[in-house]
Amino acid sequence: MDSYDDRGVGSGSENGSVGPGPGQREDASSGADRVSGPGPRGGMAALSLPYQIVAAIALAAIGLVACAQLAMVFLHVAPSNTLTKQHGEAVDDWIYPEFEQNWKLFAPNPLQQNVAVHVRAEIVGADGRHTTPWMSLSGEDGKAIRGNLAPSHVHQNELRRAWDFYLSSHDNENRANGLRGELSERYIRRIAMLRLSEHDYGGTIERIQIRSEVRSIAAPGWSEEKISTRPSYRVLPWWTVTSADLPENTEGAGK
Incomplete structure (x- = not known):
């Protein structure tokens, strides 16, 4: 039997639970079932x-x-x-020059030469004036690429595209054929100075000179074709370094 106290609340004699009294309605939903409001906004x-x-x-x-x-x-x-x-x-x-496109990869006669770009500098320091040996800019880029699973786009293409840009805007006597020629000269000078600034030559770089070394790719072993792999060079005139050629945040050229 269930008994009721004077408040009309029944007490279960069997399980001791308190149920709703007469005239009272049990909540149809528990706390877990209640509909929650909108969550926090994102994005x-x-x-x-x-x-x-x-x-x-x-x-x-x-x-x-x-x-x-x-x-x-x-x-x-x-x-x-x-x-x-x-x-x-x-x-x-x-x-030009950063986004130039070409179709050489799909050409019927793809490139069959290895082209390397070198630079040397004339240094003025405490011990006088001297000229550095030729440094292979292409070789340094190659070292940065070899063994790298995700090589930099700069190391892969910057120097190569800059040299192609220079060749396409100059004649065989290294004379610029318009405004693009002057732009290509400034571009490749800045690249050379940026790479030279990574080395300490004990003085200030006053002039730089750039050259290309071209070697034909040897014929495969099964071919009877005879191809000379001796290098040929294209040497550019000496360029006097100006403040416009220096990398950013530098006070002097190659100090």
Whole structure:
């Protein structure tokens, strides 16, 4: 039997539990079953309105730049058309020298030579003036690539593309054939000075000279073709180093 006290609350004689009294309704859902409110917001929605506006503007700007890059590269590699004829100079200013494209990988006659770029410098120090031996810039890039599972794009392509840029904008007498020629000279000088600044020559670099060494790739053993692998050189004139040729955050050239 269940008995009721004066408050109308029954006490179970069998299990000692307290149940609802007359006129009382048991809650149909426990705490675990109650519907919880909306959780915390994530992503941009968690930002305040000013930050949401800034983030939206930044994403829009990045998207516009990406679309412009794709359009410029497409116009650069596309056959001559009305747009490239009218705006070819603007396309070239955007593409060169960092984003230049070519199809040599798929050419019917791919490159069959090894090309190395060397540099030497004229140093003025406490012991007078002297000239350094030739240093292989391509060789140093090769050392950085060998054994590296994820080599730097700079070590793989920067120097090679800069040299190709120079050759395409100069004649055989090393005379620039326009504004691109002057740009290519400044570009390769800066690369050379950046690499030279990693070495201590005990003085200041006043002049630099660059040359290329070209060796034909030997024919395979099963071929009867005779190919000379003797190197040929193209030596550029001495260039006087200016402040524009120096890497950033340096006070002197190659000190």
